[in-house]
Amino acid sequence: MALVTTKEMFAKAINDDYAIGAFNVNNMEIIQGIVDAAQAENAPLILQVSAGARKYAKPAYLTKLVEAAIIDTGVDVALHLDHGEDFDICKKCVDDGFTSVMIDGSKHPFEENIALTKEVVEYAHAHGVVVEAELGKLAGVEDNIKVDARSATFTDPDEAAEFVERTGVDSLAIAIGTSHGAYKFKGDPYLDFERLKKIHALIPDTPLVLHGASSVLREFVDRCNEYGGQIPGAQGVPEDMIREAAKYGICKVNIDTDLRLAMTAEIRRVLVENPAEFDPRKYLGPGRDAITRMVQHKIKNVLNCSGRR
Ligand code: G3H
Ligand code: 13P
Ligand code: ZN
Numbered sequence: 001m002a003l004v005t006t007k008e009m010f011a012k013a014i015n016d017d018y019a020i021g022a023f024n025v026n027n028m029e030i031i032q033g034i035v036d037a038a039q040a041e042n043a044p045l046i047l048q049v050s051a052g053a054r055k056y057a058k059p060a061y062l063t064k065l066v067e068a069a070i071i072d073t074g075v076d077v078a079l080h081l082d083h084g085e086d087f088d089i090c091k092k093c094v095d096d097g098f099t100s101v102m103i104d105g106s107k108h109p110f111e112e113n114i115a116l117t118k119e120v121v122e123y124a125h126a127h128g129v130v131v132e133a134e135l136g137k138l139a140g141v142e143d144n145i146k147v148d149a150r151s152a153t154f155t156d157p158d159e160a161a162e163f164v165e166r167t168g169v170d171s172l173a174i175a176i177g178t179s180h181g182a183y184k185f186k187g188d189p190y191l192d193f194e195r196l197k198k199i200h201a202l203i204p205d206t207p208l209v210l211h212g213a214s215s216v217l218r219e220f221v222d223r224c225n226e227y228g229g230q231i232p233g234a235q236g237v238p239e240d241m242i243r244e245a246a247k248y249g250i251c252k253v254n255i256d257t258d259l260r261l262a263m264t265a266e267i268r269r270v271l272v273e274n275p276a277e278f279d280p281r282k283y284l285g286p287g288r289d290a291i292t293r294m295v296q297h298k299i300k301n302v303l304n305c306s307g308r309r
Contacts, residue, residue: 003070005099005130006078009044009308010171010207010251018304019246022046022209023295024082024256026053028065029284030263033291035069035077040292041299041306045075046100046252048082051089063096076309080132082254090120094129102173106134110159117167125168132252135163136175138212139184150177157198164206171207171252174199178212182221182234182257191241193248200249207251214257215239215302217294223265227272239302246304253303259291266290 009020023034025047038045049062057065066079080100081093090101103120105113117133124131136155155174164172177191178184200208216236224231242253270283277283300306 002076003066003097003099004076004078005128006046006080006171006207006252007130009046009078012308013044013246013251013305014205014207014249017243017247018308019210019242019250019253020044020046020305021295021298021303022048022080022082022252022254023259024048024050024053024254025062025066026056029288030259030291031062031065031069032072033263033288034259034295035073035075037292037295037299038077039073039075041296042309043299043303043305043307044078044309046078046080048080048102048254049093049098050082051085053082054089059092059096063098084120087116087119087123090131091123094124094127098129100130100132100170102132102134104134104173106137106173106175110135110163114163114166117163117169121168121170130170132171132173132209133163133167133169134173134175134209134211135160138175139177139179151192151195154192154195155199157195157202160199161202164203169206171209172203173209173211176210178210178237180212180257182214182216182231182236182261184212184214184216184237185235189235189238189241191237191245193244196245196248196250204249206249208249209252209254210242210245210250211254213237213242213253214255214261215242216261217258220258220261220265220294223269224261227265227268229264229268242302243304255298258294258298262290262294263287 083104084090105116137153267287
């Protein structure tokens with residue numbers, strides 16, 4: 001039981017048709033809910049922390065809570081920085097004991113993204129930490145933007161191969177049609193699988209990462225709406241598309257929105273049904289259990305990584 005890097009877990013997953021869930025964490029209940037699910041399923045696990053999560057919880061709390069979860073459950077965890085925007089935050093996380101960092105230079109021109117990524121790779125590798133980078137821009141869901149226009153921002157397969165070769169990065173996040181949040185598609189869900197297959201064929205040994213991979217499960221959206229939430233039109237990546245992506249080099253599947261929805265839907269239900277309740281344990285506890293159920297479902301039925309530890 002330990003903090004581990006993603007190296008071994010990706011090496012096993014890359015030539016198999018399963019992927020590893022990378023779940024965003026912000027507080028104790030979210031960490032416990034996820035780690036309990038991985039323990040029950042004997043599954044490999046990545047917990048990831050965004051800059052916003054670091055600021056909200058304060059850095060020391062999240063790393064210590066993750067250490068506590070490992071002691072409590074015996075589950076191996078890769079602790080990853082999500083969307084690090086510059087060298088400084090990546091360095092801080094390496095120094096804090098993270099085992100993996102993402103340098104997200106996707107908003108920069110190609111050569112600048114390469115230079116920034118190389119700088120992080122050099123520092124992280126010298127400290128035994130692995131690095132994820134990103135090439136291409138995740139899709140937006142603005143009105144009137146057609147698939148053709150959106151695909152101009154998708155990851156170019158030849159550039160991906162050059163990027164990996166020149167940076168020495170350990171894994172690569174790619175843009176093939178997903179986006180962050182609960183409103184991913186205006187019309188029918190669309191992912192560019194042909195592009196994914198080309199990228200995987202050109203860099204077959206590089207683990208690929210799918211950001212924006214929440215499915216925005218109907219059950220939670222409906223419950224949020226039923227108990228006073230207002231999130232009409234929410235739409236995620238269909239679960240069969242995630243299963244399909246895992247066959248073509250996608251090793252890491254990023255999930256945050258589904259955690260937020262599962263927890264919030266349950267807390268809403270408890271508070272609406274018990275308006276006199278004011279003990280935080282009475283609603284945070286059920287919220288935590290809802291996360292465990294949802295993550296177990298992902299591990300078993302979507303990521304197909306039960307028993308792969
Ligand atoms: O990719 C973004 C993640 O969902 C983290 O979101 O920056 O609000 O913590 P956040
Ligand atoms: P979702 O918003 O689809 O959960 O994506 C999360 C993510 O990509 C975190 O990096
Ligand atoms: Zn992301």
